Amino acid sequence: MAIVIELDVQLAKRKMKSIELAAAIGITPQNLSILRSGRAKAIRFSTLEAICQHLSCQPGDILRYLDEPANT
Template identity: 80%
Template sequence: MAIVIELDVMLAKRKMKSNDLAQIIGITPQNLSVLKSGRAKAIRFSTLDAICQALDCLPGDILCYQPNEVDSQTP
C-alpha cells in the first residue's frame, strides 16, 4: 500500500503508550494495533481527528505517501 502509517514514531515523540492513546481516543487497543501495523483498509476522519488532538499533531505527521515501485517491464 502506498500510504504508510507512522503512528509509532509520533507515539515515541510524545512518550505515550498505545494503550493510553486508545483509551483517550475511545477505540480498542486491538483496533489501534491494526491501524499502527498498516493492516487497516480505512480510517474514519473522526478517529484521525481524535488521534491528532491527542498527539498534538497534523495528519501528515502520521500518514505518509510512498509510491509503490512499478516493475519497468510491466505493460
C-alpha cells in the same frame, strides 16, 4: 503505491503507549494495533481527528504516501 502509518513515531516522541492513546480517544487497543501495523483498510476521519487532537499533530505526521516504482 503505499500509505505508511507512522503513528509509532508520534507515540515515541511523546513517550506514550498505544494503550494510553486508545483509551484517550475511545477506541479499542486492538483497533489501534491494526491501524499501527498498517493492516487497516480504512480510517474514519473522526478517529484521525481524535488522534491528531490528542497528539497535537497533523494527519501528515501520521500518514505518509510512498510512490513505489512500477514493475516493467
